[in-house]
Amino acid sequence: MPTAFIIGGGIAGFNAAIAAAKKNYQIVLLEQASFFEYASSRNAAIARTYDPDPELVYPLQKSVLNMIHIPNLLNKQGLLLKPLERDYISESHPLHPDLKPTHQETKTSFGDFFSGLWIPANGAVDLSLLHAHLKQEVVHYATKITFLENAQVKEVCGSEWIHTIFYEDVNAQQSKLPLSKEDIVFLAAGSWSANPDQIGLQKSFPLNAYKRHLFFLKSEQASNQEPIYWSEQEDVYVKPENGGYLVSLCEEWKTNGDDYHADEKIIQQLPESLKGSFQGLLHLGVQSYWACLRTFSMDSRPILGWDPYHPNLFHVCGLGGKGVSLSLSLANMILAEWDNKNAFSSFSPQRFL
Numbered sequence: 399m400p401t402a403f404i405i406g407g408g409i410a411g412f413n414a415a416i417a418a419a420k421k422n423y424q425i426v427l428l429e430q431a432s433f434f435e436y437a438s439s440r441n442a443a444i445a446r447t448y449d450p451d452p453e454l455v456y457p458l459q460k461s462v463l464n465m466i467h468i469p470n471l472l473n474k475q476g477l478l479l480k481p482l483e484r485d486y487i488s489e490s491h492p493l494h495p496d497l498k499p500t501h502q503e504t505k506t507s508f509g510d511f512f513s514g515l516w517i518p519a520n521g522a523v524d525l526s527l528l529h530a531h532l533k534q535e536v537v538h539y540a541t542k543i544t545f546l547e548n549a550q551v552k553e554v555c556g557s558e559w560i561h562t563i564f565y566e567d568v569n570a571q572q573s574k575l576p577l578s579k580e581d582i583v584f585l586a587a588g589s590w591s592a593n594p595d596q597i598g599l600q601k602s603f604p605l606n607a608y609k610r611h612l613f614f615l616k617s618e619q620a621s622n623q624e625p626i627y628w629s630e631q632e633d634v635y636v637k638p639e640n641g642g643y644l645v646s647l648c649e650e651w652k653t654n655g656d657d658y659h660a661d662e663k664i665i666q667q668l669p670e671s672l673k674g675s676f677q678g679l680l681h682l683g684v685q686s687y688w689a690c691l692r693t694f695s696m697d698s699r700p701i702l703g704w705d706p707y708h709p710n711l712f713h714v715c716g717l718g719g720k721g722v723s724l725s726l727s728l729a730n731m732i733l734a735e736w737d738n739k740n741a742f743s744s745f746s747p748q749r750f751l
């Protein structure tokens with residue numbers, strides 16, 4: 399039985415594992431830290447069905463509709479999106495009735511009025527349940543799995559066909575994985591996929607990492623029984639949770655693929671950004687904040703498909719700000735690209751050649 403070696407144990411890597419298992423590959427999943435440790439757990443966990451890109455509307459809707467069927471995965475309190483007038487929903491894709499937006503004005507728990515487009519099916523994902531679900535799916539479909547945490551891939555060798563992977567464990571112990579002619583490699587390394595040369599792979603498409611911070615403001619008033627408020631006019635979103643509010647200023651700083659350092663100066667921007675639609679949050683203290691990276695291709699679409707230079711290398715990256723929302727349709731998107739060798743499609747790496 400051939401083996402799929404997967405580099406990266408986030409949402410992308412686990413979806414690659416599900417897809418490969420469905421194609422009857424054994425799975426070896428290599429993660430340099432712990433599974434889901436980076437972008438896949440440091441995000442805002444908002445599931446959104448709308449997107450201005452018509453290519454993404456259907457997979458986003460499909461993913462969120464799949465989430466609804468998994469108990470407690472999606473806290474469906476909806477999303478209130480300012481401004482009102484934007485046409486987010488593509489006419490070319492029929493809408494599930496649950497996804498239809500209407501106009502709504504709400505009095506928030508922090509005392510401000512917020513009016514926007516109400517998208518009822520959107521909501522907050524329980525990330526622990528999502529991670530557990532993806533892991534269970536791999537176990538369900540794969541006949542043989544090797545999960546390797548603290549296994550950092552150092553080098554991938556092969557001028558065309560990849561024949562060896564070298565990785566290192568926490569004790570700096572080097573190990574070597576030889577590949578047979580049927581074996582394949584998935585590069586699902588999140589922001590690190592932007593610098594494939596670090597592990598000996600040629601850079602075959604443009605991919606960039608952008609830093610964004612999240613703040614948690616403590617409050618007894620907050621409850622996850624209210625919607626997420628997103629002001630696109632002010633570039634701020636607020637996600638009420640039990641015990642406080644998760645806030646993002648939606649900033650984007652281009653940076654290196656491994657720069658996860660939180661910048662202290664960002665705290666100073668917070669009051670100015672909350673002044674407009676979120677005045678009621680101004681008096682709350684910041685309990686914690688952190689930085690994470692969103693990774694984008696040039697057209698902001700995910701990159702899913704075979705590498706143009708290494709015939710047994712498949713990329714799953716560039717999930718940008720949509721990795722959580724897409725997480726329950728990504729394996730099927732990978733499968734749709736699988737048999738598309740050398741062909742151009744909306745998601746294939748070939749579109750950048």
Ligand SMILES: Cc1cc2nc3c(=O)[nH]c(=O)nc-3n(C[C@H](O)[C@H](O)[C@H](O)COP(=O)(O)OP(=O)(O)OC[C@H]3O[C@@H](n4cnc5c(N)ncnc54)[C@H](O)[C@@H]3O)c2cc1C
Nearest residue numbers: 406408409410430437438441442444551588720721722723
């Ligand atoms: C601040 C912020 C907020 C976000 N909010 C949302 C949201 O509300 N909704 C939404 O849908 N999306 C959101 N996202 C986007 C979402 O988090 C990402 O799209 C998604 O997590 C990307 O998953 P990934 O598996 O590609 O990357 P990651 O989770 O980063 O996984 C890549 C993995 O590869 C591993 N790796 C890298 N190099 C190696 C190597 N050499 N050897 C072994 N392992 C390696 C890394 O350790 C990492 O665990 C947000 C992102 C950010 C930054």
